[in-house]
Amino acid sequence: MRGGQVRGLWAPQARALTAGLVLTITFVASEALAVVTVMPVVARDLGGFRLYGWVFSAFMLGSVVGIVAAGREADRRGPAIPFVAGLVLFEAGLTVAGFAPSMAVLVAGRVLQGMGAGAVPAVAYASIGRSLAGPLRARMMAVLSTAWVAPGLVGPALAAEVAHVFGWRWVFLGLLPLVAITGSVAVPALIRLGPPVSRGEAGHRLTDGITVAAGAAMILAGLTLAAGSGAVLAAAALAGVGLIAAGLAVGLPALRRLVPAGTLTARRGLPATILSRGLLTFTFFGADAYVTLSITTVRHRSPVVAGIAVTGATLAWTAGAWLQARLSERCEARRLVRAGIAVVLAGIAGMILVLQPGMPVAVGLAAWTVAGLGMGLAYAPISLLMLREAPPGREGWASASLNLADVLGTAIGIGVGGAAVTAATGRSLYMGVTAAFAIAAAMGVAAMALTRRLPPGPSGALPAAVAERVPARAGRGPADPAAGPADPAAGPADPAAGPAGGVRTAQAPAGHGGADAGSSPGPRDRAGESRR
DSSP states (O other): OOGGGOOSTTSTTTHHHHHHHHHHHHHHHHHHHHHHHHHHHHHHHHTOGGGHHHHHHHHHHHHHHHHHHHHHHHHHHOSHHHHHHHHHHHHHHHHHHHTOSSHHHHHHHHHHHHHHHHHHHHHHHHHHHHHSOHHHHHHHHHHHHHTTHHHHHHHHHHHHHHHHHTOTHHHHHTTHHHHHHHHHHHHHHHHHHOOOSOOOSOOOOHHHHHHHHHHHHHHHHHHHHHHHHOTTOHHHHHHHHHHHHHHHHHHHHHHHHHSOTTTTTTOTTHHHHHHHHHHHHHHHHHHHTTHHHIIIIISOOOHHHHHHHHHHHHHHHHHHHHHHHHHTTTSBHHHHHHHHHHHHHHHHHHHHHHTSTTSOHHHHHHHHHHHHHHHHHHHHHHHHHHHHHSOTTOHHHHHHHHHHHHHHHHHHHHHHHHHHHHHHTTTOHHHHHHHHHHHHHHHHHHHHHHGGGSOOSBTTSOOHHHHHHHHHHTTSOSOOGGGOOOOGGGOOOOGGGOOSSOOOOOOOOOOOOOOOOBOOBGGGBTTTTBOO
8 A cells, every 4th residue: 555646545545444443443432432431330330439540540551561562563563463463352351341240350351451452553553654645644543533423422322321221231241243343344454554674673572561561550559559548547658659669660661661762851852742642641531530420429410411521522522633634734733732732721620610519510511522622632633743753664663652651641640530539538529539630730731831842843744854864865765764754745655665754543542542542532541442
């Protein structure tokens, strides 16, 4: 599939890939939106409010392993093998969660789901980067976000009805055949894409991915332990702090090896792009996980009403994604990201207001819809900047780095918010949720400041320094990874000859999980579950 010859996403060369990825993300999105809608019911049934945040964070931690493995294998063997392996793991996770007798087993099932869903955005972004030219990439991001429209319209209400009539377990089990059938549509196109000839440097090490996931799990466990210990259990609080310190000591060295050099210090260019995605997902999903809890438990409304907030945010995210696609060729990407973050912060402020007893719940529904629009504006431009800055032949590596930031930001954001909710359990849930929203907003302010270090220019444009080198590379085969990507307007080369230039879903969640897609919107795991 020659990127320069593809005239549209539904042209014969791209049709199977587009349809397969959209269908897969549609049903992964359905599961993500369903889980966030029915989780208050599940937690009451299984008696596990203390593990409420872990249901989402476990998915994200599993996604870390899936993303690293899928990105590495996509660069080594092509995208088909990691994609199929991801579908198998996702289905296994659905089965375990559907039959879970306790919250602990449900969390284990969510780990498997995350490992499988993490492969979807990593494979999707690598495939987009290698097969589509620059202008089509922004359009493809918007199309993938559109895969959340149908689930967003009917998913939350349908999930609430399924849980009421058949029980919440069928929210998981009912998707098993659908994911298998739709996922198989993309496999032939991914097989034809094949592995890249120019592979650049060595990819991520799976052991580093496992180490980062273990370190993040220790941090989240430490937060839960410290927050749930109470003032009288000083020893438990100290143990929690010790776990947090140990998690940082274990996870940070491995994380440095998994992301571009300079990511943790916000170096300009690709490193700052990767870091900005992590801060963005922390901001949105750190609040998103507690929106339905706020509406159902703090304001005592039904899951159906809470589902309206989920639906509104999902549809608005898609609208924002299409808007950025129209602006991507003429509007500076970092301005879109900055505007999107500001809108998300306005949505979080609205959710804090709606916690007040005298404030109409409709204010919260509207506020979170607005927040979804902000994510649509900010999420895809970061993905496009990553594709633009990715070294040639290493699209899988760069995509995995971005997805890693996705899921870690989401997992830590939800985990920190969960610690705030846990600390308030038995006293004032209102204060706990307020603290979770406030923490997410603080991270949004940090994300806003970081936008100054993003690469300049429209997301579909080529950096001037790289453009000057393109003629000198003509006819010389694969470019030096250190030299940067070739002109996106020319499109990637035929996979059979290896990509001549670099080129990343929200997602989807899966993403929030991309994503997010994401991981869309979520713990919709949107980024991790290929959200948007």
